Amino acid sequence: MSKRRQIGDHQLHPESMMMGYGYDPRLSEGALKSPIFQTSTFVFNSAQEGKAFFEIAYGLRERGPNEELGLIYSRLNNPDLEILENRLALWDGAEESAVFVSGMAAIATSLLALAPAGSTLIHSAPIYGGTDYLLTHILPSFGIETIGFDAGPEPEALQQVLSRLEHPDRLAAVLIETPANPTNTLIDIAQCRQLIDAHCPRAPRVPLLVDNTFLGPLWQKPLSHGADLVLYSATKFIGGHSDLIAGACLGAKSLVDKVRTLRTFFGTMTNPWTGWLLLRSLETLKLRMTSQMKNARYVADFLADHPRVQSVHYLGLLQRDDPAWEVYRRQCTAPGSLISFEVVGGEQAAFRVLDALKLIRLAVSLGGTESLAEHPATMTHADVSVDRQAHLGITPGMIRLSVGVEHPEDLIADLTQALDA
Ligand SMILES: *Cc1c(COP(=O)(O)O)cnc(C)c1O
Secondary structure, three states: OOOOOEEOOEEOOHHHHOOOOOOOHHHHOOOOOOOOOOOOEOOOOOHHHHHHHHHHHOOOOOOOOOOOOOOOEOOOOOHHHHHHHHHHHHHHOOOEEEEEOOHHHHHHHHHHHHOOOOOEEEEEEOOOHHHHHHHHHHHHHHOOEEEEEEOOOOOHHHHHHHHOOOOHHHEEEEEEEOOOOOOOOOOOHHHHHHHHHHHOOOOOOOOEEEEOOOOOOOOEOHHHHOOOEEEEEOOOOOOOOOOOOOEEEEEOHHHHHHHHHHHHHHOOEOOHHHHHHHHHHHHOHHHHHHHHHHHHHHHHHHHHOOOOEEEEEOHHHOOOOOHHHHHHHHHEOOOOOEEEEEEOOHHHHHHHHHHHOOOOEEOOOOOOOOOEEEOOOOOOOOOOOHHHHHHHOOOOOEEEEEOOOOOHHHHHHHHHHHHHO
């Protein structure tokens, strides 16, 4: 396995390791690229070896000093997924990672690995629609209490929920999504960490989970701000081409091992073909995300100056007197490529703009090479009540834009004609 991380004293950057790290061509006939290991099971060299692999896989004994988990069966492990997990972990500086068949599979498996029946989960709101449904409708039926708090750069909302907990000892984990969708509201990860530890002091500490789909893994690294697990819909930026569904969970080995064990028994791992596609995607991750972010800056500036646009929610446009500015400066290294903006004239006007777009496609999802636009109030957030929508700042005139890698002038030309419509 090529696990080179440095040349002499020089530490290599993740983008330089995406092409070869974790893969040894000598094990695959010299193939420069990893083959797709499209196999359900792996042949043991001897019965003794099979026995040893299972002892490790089922935790029946401690691993030897240089002993790696051998390949057994593709629900437990597979070379494409192992290489992918090794490479993915580099971006977030994580000890371990586990990949899943979808972002929802990563979130559901991780939460259930941490929260037994009778425990409590706290989460930020708004949160991704699927996660919201899981927290509000599914987990309570498993005997898990879930409590939401309003996302925001200031600590009061979380503090209130924490101080009102009847049984702080039953708090199993806190899950936040920052920036929040579709409003780009920021939550201070380090402050969450402090608040949780102050209200629920315990060792090991109460895990803080961050859904980093919107800015990660390039522009926000939650593990370095006090998070314990980072979650992704790899369908979005990591996959990046809108042609697959996948998810990931990253963090310290002790926690990821727990999550991975449940993944084995739920069967929520991804498959070798998707794993291989993601390896290919990772090679251009930085190029894509950088290009998308630069385009988004142009588009956000254009929208902010447009007379038919009431307001633009984009991290690159935060003003210094906004409480979110300080959080942004500490926590994020670039504003990413998601923009929400409100057009004058409510739902009707927003629909007219969406229907008039010619290059930008009308679809949910985000983070792909092509620009996509959607209407949160009636699409991704249709399940949120009108009152809640108003409270969260999801207005009828709001359009969410995921900016792709097209030429920025073409995107602006398309938006210009659509806003004139
Ligand atoms: C898309 C998304 C998810 C769900 O991921 P899937 O891959 O669709 O299962 C979770 N969180 C966020 C922030 C997302 O955007």
